[in-house]
Amino acid sequence: MSTDADAEIDHEGPVTPYRQLAEILKARIARGDWAEGRPIASETRLVQEYGLARSTVRRALDVLVEEGVVWKVQGRGTYVGQPPAGNS
Amino acid sequence: MSTDADAEIDHEGPVTPYRQLAEILKARIARGDWAEGRPIASETRLVQEYGLARSTVRRALDVLVEEGVVWKVQGRGTYVGQPPAGNS
């Protein structure tokens, strides 16, 4: 049983919003909304799309980073996959 | 060159407060302020001691958790070391 990529955030329920968003984003990546090596939506965009605080969106992204699903670069964005080995 | 366990937070300088606190706490643990398996000061206590926001203190503790220096238990505290293998 996986999460629906088109699900919305349920502020009631037992699962916290940031965990829900983390699952939704992973589902969207798996579905192909954003390809490997390409940037996903910006934090500001996700805030607008899901009606969450930026701090909550960042908390969700932290989960994905820990899981190695995405990696971030300040000033650029959040990319699908893992950081390149030899980066310049 | 290691960090002074008695250092205070410098809100100017290049190093961010949460990184400074992370280093200070590691120095305090190394010095023996808190023994292995014992709880360190609570987040509220650290907020008072270092004059930082709780979110900043938590950010510093996140670093220590990632590094395996401490582990946390909701409702109890933050302990020195790593979580016991078989916990009940």
Added chain:
DNA sequence: AGCAATTTGTTCGTATGTATT
């Protein structure tokens, strides 16, 4: 070189929820 726009990083404050004692 400078400047503005975009995006992630850090910090503060506040409030409420959950778990343990």
Added chain:
DNA sequence: CAATACATACGAACAAATTGC
């Protein structure tokens, strides 16, 4: 039940890095 301690969420502001003009 009350007190303590960590968890989650919202809002706001400014800093730092990147990009494009």
